[in-house]
Amino acid sequence: MPDLPTTRPRADRIVTVPNLLSVLRLAGVPLFLYLLLVPRADGWAILVLAVGGFTDWLDGKLARLLGQYSRLGALLDPAVDRLYILAALVALGARDVVPWWAVAALVCRDLVLGATLPVLRRRGYGPYLVTYIGKGATFLLLYAFPLLLLGQGTGWYAELARPFGYAFAIWGTALYLYSGALYLAQFVLAMRADAVPPGVAGAARSGD
Numbered sequence: 001m002p003d004l005p006t007t008r009p010r011a012d013r014i015v016t017v018p019n020l021l022s023v024l025r026l027a028g029v030p031l032f033l034y035l036l037l038v039p040r041a042d043g044w045a046i047l048v049l050a051v052g053g054f055t056d057w058l059d060g061k062l063a064r065l066l067g068q069y070s071r072l073g074a075l076l077d078p079a080v081d082r083l084y085i086l087a088a089l090v091a092l093g094a095r096d097v098v099p100w101w102a103v104a105a106l107v108c109r110d111l112v113l114g115a116t117l118p119v120l121r122r123r124g125y126g127p128y129l130v131t132y133i134g135k136g137a138t139f140l141l142l143y144a145f146p147l148l149l150l151g152q153g154t155g156w157y158a159e160l161a162r163p164f165g166y167a168f169a170i171w172g173t174a175l176y177l178y179s180g181a182l183y184l185a186q187f188v189l190a191m192r193a194d195a196v197p198p199g200v201a202g203a204a205r206s207g208d
Contacts, residue, residue: 016068018059022076025052025059029083036091042153045147052084053142078130081138084111088145097148102173106141109180114186125190134179140172 014018028048036047063069086126089106092098117127147165151158 006189013068013070016070017066017069018063018065019073021055021059021062022073024081025055025080026076026083028052029087031090032084033087036088036149037094040095042149046149047083049088049142051080052080056081067117075127078129078138081142083143085138086110088141092145092148095152097152098169101202102169106176109177109193113180113183116184120187121189123190128183128186131179131182133175133182137172137175137179140168141176144168144172166191 028051032045032048032052035041035048038090056077059073074085086107087100089103093100093103113128144165145163147168149165151162151165
């Protein structure tokens with residue numbers, strides 16, 4: 001289990017290419033939700049989601065190539081992913097494609113983790129490090145949503161997309177909740193580290 005990062009100084013640049021791409025992805029969230037709920041233009045909604053997925057990959061790639069890491073990017077990138085998931089869940093729940101209990105479970109996971117962040121910040125920790133399990137769960141869910149939408153149609157492509165969509169959704173939901181449990185375990189360990197004498201807590205924070 002990775003240690004929680006401490007709030008050490010990081011690049012404070014705001015105007016970078018990766019951040020601009022993240023802002024572009026963020027602007028697509030309300031458009032994505034509108035397309036799903038109002039005109040129900042599923043094809044255009046899938047296109048917006050695909051563009052968002054491509055820019056998600058691209059901003060990480062450019063951050064590494066250009067050395068343009070920033071604190072804003074570290075916060076904005078996973079936040080936009082969660083907003084896309086939330087928008088898709090609300091829309092698919094409203095359209096009776098996804099059961100509301102699944103929507104509630106995934107939304108509660110993010111709400112609980114979000115409530116722990118101010119506590120961590122007060123104890124001198126940064127936000128949770130994104131794990132491969134958490135990133136994998138996000139990708140599974142973002143692949144599941146367009147497949148579930150395609151599965152609502154008729155024809156051979158809908159019959160093909162439907163089982164794959166539900167498979168991605170089930171695995172993505174399981175991993176998303178599991179990654180949430182891992183983050184909560186990090187939170188508990190951080191709180192216990194702060195409960196022991198200062199010398200021990202300092203060593204626990206630094207990973208010594």
